[in-house]
Amino acid sequence: MTGRVIVITSGKGGVGKTTTSANIGTALAKSGSKVVLIDTDIGLRNLDLLLGLENRIVYTLVDVVEERCKLKQALVKDKKNPNLCLLAAAQTRDKTAVTAEQLKEICEELQEDYDFILVDCPAGIEHGFQTAISGASEAIVVTTPEMSAVRDADRIIGLLEAKEEIKSYKLLINRVRPNLIKANDMMSVDDVVDILSCNLIGIIPEDTGIITSTNRGEPIVNDENSMAGKAYKNVALRIQGEEVPFLDIDEPHGFIDKIKKFFGIKAKA
Amino acid sequence: MKDIFTNLYNKVIGFFQSDKGDSSKVIASNRLKLVLMHDRTNLDTLTMQKMREQLIKVISRYIEIDQEALDLNLEGEGDAIALMLNIPVIRARTLEEIEAIEKAEEEELAQKAAKDSSEDESDEEEADDSESEDNDEDAAEDSEESECEEETPEVENSDSEENSDSEQASVSGKQKAKKK
Numbered sequence: 197m198t199g200r201v202i203v204i205t206s207g208k209g210g211v212g213k214t215t216t217s218a219n220i221g222t223a224l225a226k227s228g229s230k231v232v233l234i235d236t237d238i239g240l241r242n243l244d245l246l247l248g249l250e251n252r253i254v255y256t257l258v259d260v261v262e263e264r265c266k267l268k269q270a271l272v273k274d275k276k277n278p279n280l281c282l283l284a285a286a287q288t289r290d291k292t293a294v295t296a297e298q299l300k301e302i303c304e305e306l307q308e309d310y311d312f313i314l315v316d317c318p319a320g321i322e323h324g325f326q327t328a329i330s331g332a333s334e335a336i337v338v339t340t341p342e343m344s345a346v347r348d349a350d351r352i353i354g355l356l357e358a359k360e361e362i363k364s365y366k367l368l369i370n371r372v373r374p375n376l377i378k379a380n381d382m383m384s385v386d387d388v389v390d391i392l393s394c395n396l397i398g399i400i401p402e403d404t405g406i407i408t409s410t411n412r413g414e415p416i417v418n419d420e421n422s423m424a425g426k427a428y429k430n431v432a433l434r435i436q437g438e439e440v441p442f443l444d445i446d447e448p449h450g451f452i453d454k455i456k457k458f459f460g461i462k463a464k465a
Numbered sequence: 466m467k468d469i470f471t472n473l474y475n476k477v478i479g480f481f482q483s484d485k486g487d488s489s490k491v492i493a494s495n496r497l498k499l500v501l502m503h504d505r506t507n508l509d510t511l512t513m514q515k516m517r518e519q520l521i522k523v524i525s526r527y528i529e530i531d532q533e534a535l536d537l538n539l540e541g542e543g544d545a546i547a548l549m550l551n552i553p554v555i556r557a558r559t560l561e562e563i564e565a566i567e568k569a570e571e572e573e574l575a576q577k578a579a580k581d582s583s584e585d586e587s588d589e590e591e592a593d594d595s596e597s598e599d600n601d602e603d604a605a606e607d608s609e610e611s612e613c614e615e616e617t618p619e620v621e622n623s624d625s626e627e628n629s630d631s632e633q634a635s636v637s638g639k640q641k642a643k644k645k
Contacts, residue, residue, distance in 0.1 A: 343497050380488030387494050
């Protein structure tokens with residue numbers, strides 16, 4: 197088996213790389229694929245929190261690299277889904293603890309047993325980023341429809357293009373707020389895609405459910421009623437090669453529709 | 466009762482559809498596009514300024530242009546980046562003017578070359594050289610000034626004619642500039 201190594205990156209911090217990693221990973225595992233999530237944000241790890249695995253971590257990526265344990269020992273199985281594993285980052289060290297070559301070796305080893313290796317990349321374009329992308333052949337660039345995030349995404353796309361090993365990269369636009377877009381106060385998905393001229397893999401609507409799901413340590417894809425959860429599931433399907441139409445998240449349309457509906461009811465009554 | 470709702474409905478629709486022109490989204494897109502052009506090409510403000518100055522020098526040789534209104538920008542569609550130069554033309558120079566300017570430039574170049582070659586020699590001589598150069602330059606300036614004075618009326622005439630047409634020259638050098 198040769199698994200696919202996909203790095204999830206953004207340049208800017210706080211756009212939802214880790215949330216995206218946790219959700220895509222969970223969605224892929226739910227559909228039956230064997231998945232490893234690697235947190236490369238050494239010193240600032242959070243992927244364990246989003247998956248609710250913070251209490252189960254014994255060994256980390258750094259322990260594997262420094263040969264204090266075997267790779268298999270460091271993989272923490274998810275609570276619900278045995279197909280999903282986490283290789284956590286060390287919290288007490290910094291990015292220099294792991295080199296690009298070392299991470300590449302780990303990815304190669306994992307490729308033999310798993311379908312997907314998702315690498316959660318730290319923010320920035322320095323050492324941590326270079327390390328995170330070293331083992332990957334695909335990338336997902338996460339951005340939001342904000343200027344600073346789009347600019348940083350453009351920089352990341354430039355760096356990914358220069359990297360021969362990265363065969364394909366796709367754009368995931370996170371925290372889209374349809375009501376702001378409708379009021380012309382936020383760049384739309386089309387605007388961002390046009391500016392970055394990059395293929396799209398997902399549009400995730402802003403969802404307050406993300407906060408509560410993070411609080412509980414349970415990815416939002418487990419919530420059947422969540423729009424963001426559905427959108428992440430669709431991303432997972434697209435990664436697996438299925439053609440899924442993008443969700444219609446035109447909220448204000450719904451708002452006007454609601455008024456229309458209200459009208460209808462009035463007219464009938 | 467229905468009228469109230471119709472009114473409300475229209476107001477809501479109007480709220481969402483109005484002010485599309487200068488909405489913050491459009492401002493954001495435009496600012497972002499500009500900043501990305503510069504990020505992608507690695508052209509900083511200083512380099513653009515230098516390019517601008519040299520372009521003005523070259524173009525001014527052949528046409529009189531409105532230097533203040535000259536607009537030099539990078540624009541792009543997708544991966545392709547174009548250098549857009551928009552120059553309001555005041556009037557074309559006559560053949561005699563062009564020749565005079567070219568001659569002045571040649572002299573300047575010759576002086577520069579002479580200066581460069583004499584740089585190896587002793588400080589004393591160099592000081593002498595620069596003095597004499599200063600004199601030459603002054604003379605050159607004087608002659609240029611007198612030329613301009615002679616032609617002032619002509620300039621005014623053509624000004625009034627051509628400004629109404631608001632003639633503009635636009636140069637576009639489209640080049641594929643792959644992101645680096």
